[in-house]
Structures are given as C-alpha cells and as structure tokens.
Amino acid sequence: MLDAAGRLFGAQHFHEVRMEDIAAEADVGKGTLYRYFNDKEDLFLALLERSSRQLVARLEEEKKQGGSPRDRLQAFVKAVIEFFDERPHLFDLIARAEVMRGPNRAFPWQKARDELFQLFLDLFKDGNILGEFRIRDPELAMLMMLGGMRTVIRFGKQPRPRDLAGQIVANFLNGADAGVKTNGIEPKALSRLAITSRR
Amino acid sequence: MLDAAGRLFGAQHFHEVRMEDIAAEADVGKGTLYRYFNDKEDLFLALLERSSRQLVARLEEEKKQGGSPRDRLQAFVKAVIEFFDERPHLFDLIARAEVMRGPNRAFPWQKARDELFQLFLDLFKDGNILGEFRIRDPELAMLMMLGGMRTVIRFGKQPRPRDLAGQIVANFLNGADAGVKTNGIEPKALSRLAITSRR
Numbered sequence: 001m002l003d004a005a006g007r008l009f010g011a012q013h014f015h016e017v018r019m020e021d022i023a024a025e026a027d028v029g030k031g032t033l034y035r036y037f038n039d040k041e042d043l044f045l046a047l048l049e050r051s052s053r054q055l056v057a058r059l060e061e062e063k064k065q066g067g068s069p070r071d072r073l074q075a076f077v078k079a080v081i082e083f084f085d086e087r088p089h090l091f092d093l094i095a096r097a098e099v100m101r102g103p104n105r106a107f108p109w110q111k112a113r114d115e116l117f118q119l120f121l122d123l124f125k126d127g128n129i130l131g132e133f134r135i136r137d138p139e140l141a142m143l144m145m146l147g148g149m150r151t152v153i154r155f156g157k158q159p160r161p162r163d164l165a166g167q168i169v170a171n172f173l174n175g176a177d178a179g180v181k182t183n184g185i186e187p188k189a190l191s192r193l194a195i196t197s198r199r
Numbered sequence: 200m201l202d203a204a205g206r207l208f209g210a211q212h213f214h215e216v217r218m219e220d221i222a223a224e225a226d227v228g229k230g231t232l233y234r235y236f237n238d239k240e241d242l243f244l245a246l247l248e249r250s251s252r253q254l255v256a257r258l259e260e261e262k263k264q265g266g267s268p269r270d271r272l273q274a275f276v277k278a279v280i281e282f283f284d285e286r287p288h289l290f291d292l293i294a295r296a297e298v299m300r301g302p303n304r305a306f307p308w309q310k311a312r313d314e315l316f317q318l319f320l321d322l323f324k325d326g327n328i329l330g331e332f333r334i335r336d337p338e339l340a341m342l343m344m345l346g347g348m349r350t351v352i353r354f355g356k357q358p359r360p361r362d363l364a365g366q367i368v369a370n371f372l373n374g375a376d377a378g379v380k381t382n383g384i385e386p387k388a389l390s391r392l393a394i395t396s397r398r
Contacts, residue, residue, distance in 0.1 A: 013301050095294050095297060095298050099213075102214070134376060135377070136366075136375065136377045139355075139356070140351065140366060140370065144343075144347030144350065144351060144375070145375075147348070148342065148344070148346040151342045152343060157338070171340060173374050173375060174374040175372050176344070178333045178334070178335045179332055
C-alpha cells in the first residue's frame with residue numbers, strides 16, 4: 001500500500017491523489033486501506049517515515065563497507081543520489097511534511113536528516129585524523145556538501161552524467177576551479193619552480 | 200501591510216497567523232486589509248512575490264559593481280546570505296508556495312530562482328573566459344554552490360562567522376580540503392620540483 005501511495009504521490013499532486021486511487025493502485029479494497037491508515041495525511045506520514053528508515057538503513061550498510069575516507073565519501077554521495085533518484089516523489093513529501101509540521105505534527109524525516117548530517121561530519125573528521133584530507137571547517141563543509149547534493153539531485157540534468165558522485169567529490173574536495181592550484185604556492189611560483197628544474 | 204505579514208509569518212506557523220493579527224500588526228483596520236487582499240493565501244503570495252522582486256533588484260544592483268569574477272562571486276554570496284538572514288520567514292514561505300503550487304497556482308519565487316541560477320552560471324562562464332578560474336562543469340558547480348549556500352543559510356550557526364562568504368567561496372573554488380594540492384600535479388612531483396630547484 002505504501003509503494004502504491006509512493007507511485008501516486010510521485011505522479012500527481014498531493015491534493016489530486018484520492019484514497020480510492022491508492023486502494024486501486026495497491027489492489028486492495030478501500031476498507032482495507034482505511035483499516036491501516038486513518039486518512040491520506042496519515043498514509044503520507046507513514047510513507048515518509050518508511051523512507052527515512054530506509055535511508056538510514058542504506059547509510060548504515062554503506063558505513064560497513066570501509067575504504068579510505070575519500071572512497072567512502074564518494075560511496076555515500078552515490079548512495080544518496082541513487083536513493084532519491086529511485087524515489088522521485090520524496091523531495092515533495094519532505095517539503096510537504098516540513099511545511100505542515102507543527103507542535104502537534106510529526107516531521108518523520110528528521111531522523112534521516114540528523115543521520116546524514118552526522119555521517120558526513122564524522123567522515124570529514126575521520127579524514128582529518130587519518131590525514132587523508134584536511135577539512136578546515138567540517139561543519140561548514142558538511143552543510144555545503146549536503147546542500148549542494150540536494151540541489152544537484154533536484155535540479156541537475158537527467159539522465160545523470162556518468163560518475164556524477166566522483167565529480168561532486170572532486171569539486172568538493174579539490175575545488176570547482178580546475179586551474180593549476182597549489183594552496184599557498186602561487187601558480188607563478190610553481191612555474192618558476194618548473195622552469196628552474198628544467199635548467 | 201506586507202511588512203507586518205512578513206513579521207508574523209516569521210514568528211508563527213502559517214496556520215496560526217490570522218488576518219486580524221496582520222491588520223493589528225500593520226495598524227490598519229481589517230476592512231482595509233481585505234480591500235487589498237482576498238485572504239491570507241493571497242497576502243502570502245503577494246509577500247513572496249515582493250521578496251522575489253527584491254532579491255532580483257538586489258542582485259541587479261550587485262551586478263553593476265564590477266570587480267574580478269572571484270570578488271563578484273564573493274559579493275553575490277554575501278548579498279544572498281544577508282538577504283535571507285534579513286527575512287527569516289522567507290524559506291518557509293518559499294517551501295509553502297512550492298508545496299501548494301499547481302497548474303492553477305502561481306509560484307512567485309520562480310523568477311528569483313531562475314535569476315540566481317543564471318547569474319551564477321554567467322559568472323562562472325565569465326571567470327572561465329577571463330581566465331580567472333576554470334570551472335570544469337559550470338552547471339554542476341552552480342547547483343552545488345547555490346544548494347550549499349541554501350543549506351548553510353538554513354542550518355548554519357548563528358550569528359554567522361565573520362567572512363562567511365569568503366570561506367564559502369574559498370571552499371568552493373579551492374576545495375574544502377586545505378591539504379597541499381596541485382590539481383593534476385602530484386604533491387610528490389611538486390616536492391621533487393622544489394628539491395630540484397633548490398640544487
């Protein structure tokens with residue numbers, strides 16, 4: 001039933017989806033649907049709650065894989081992009097739940113968001129400790145990375161370019177600017193070095 | 200009246216704000232308010248439409264300032280952060296309008312979003328032409344930059360660190376990784392060059 005609801009919420013606006021359509025799509029009676037969910041709002045929150053748990057589980061699985069911090073970062077980016085691409089309705093559901101949240105309304109996506117934030121933060125700190133990279137400000141970097149991914153997933157071209165995750169990680173760690181850069185050593189100083197060494 | 204509405208939408212949930220509260224906050228009669236706006240939804244869309252125009256105007260102004268592409272990038276980032284920080288209710292309004300949008304409902308933020316996307320894209324292309332930087336994939340970079348900014352504005356610590364815009368631009372162009380990097384030239388090759396030149 002949740003899968004059916006997900007398909008319909010992905011294809012239509014929330015207010016256009018009717019409980020009877022969901023029942024039909026799930027191939028169950030309307031009575032059966034109402035035995036599990038009080039109304040469309042209830043069903044929608046259950047769907048989002050399940051997606052939140054699924055993402056957390058997906059990330060936990062990925063965590064067990066090991067690898068260098070850079071490889072792990074790339075694997076996480078890839079997993080998150082795939083997760084959202086497999087659920088084209090998910091952004092709208094999250095946005096809707098966030099708009100509707102209130103003191104008496106749950107926001108079932110909170111756990112997934114907290115988990116994502118913590119995971120990337122830990123990864124940057126790990127990378128720093130292991131000396132694989134040296135992230136100046138892990139919190140700022142985490143927010144930029146996750147926000148950047150969000151907007152790429154939402155507005156980036158489809159089908160996705162091959163190795164999108166690799167490009168995102170390269171842009172992120174090494175900078176979007178592919179010009180010769182040496183962080184601290186000026187390009188001119190570098191070319192002087194090169195000329196000197198060629199003598 | 201729009202300023203008053205903005206203050207209330209920023210302080211309370213949308214459904215908690217009543218037209219009479221807005222009238223009181225604006226120091227006008229309820230009748231006056233209803234002469235301009237049919238209902239709360241109408242007022243809310245007018246407010247968002249004004250914010251959209253204000254951001255476009257703010258960016259147009261910034262465009263006239265000139266400077267190197269990197270300086271201009273930093274000025275744009277600073278302007279956008281300030282704009283949203285001055286309007287703490289704005290993210291919620293945009294999210295609400297997006298959730299409520301439909302074939303018959305306007306989404307007044309679209310123009311501001313299009314303008315932001317185009318502005319950053321043009322800037323990266325300009326920087327490439329002028330040789331100030333060489334952005335491999337301007338569209339991907341633009342999406343990562345704007346998405347990153349969005350999440351930093353939304354979830355980043357307050358009060359903002361000094362020179363937040365500078366840090367964002369440095370992270371973005373040069374990479375979050377502050378380790379010695381040479382984009383293409385291996386650190387080892389670089390140190391060989393340095394050793395050679397010292398002979």
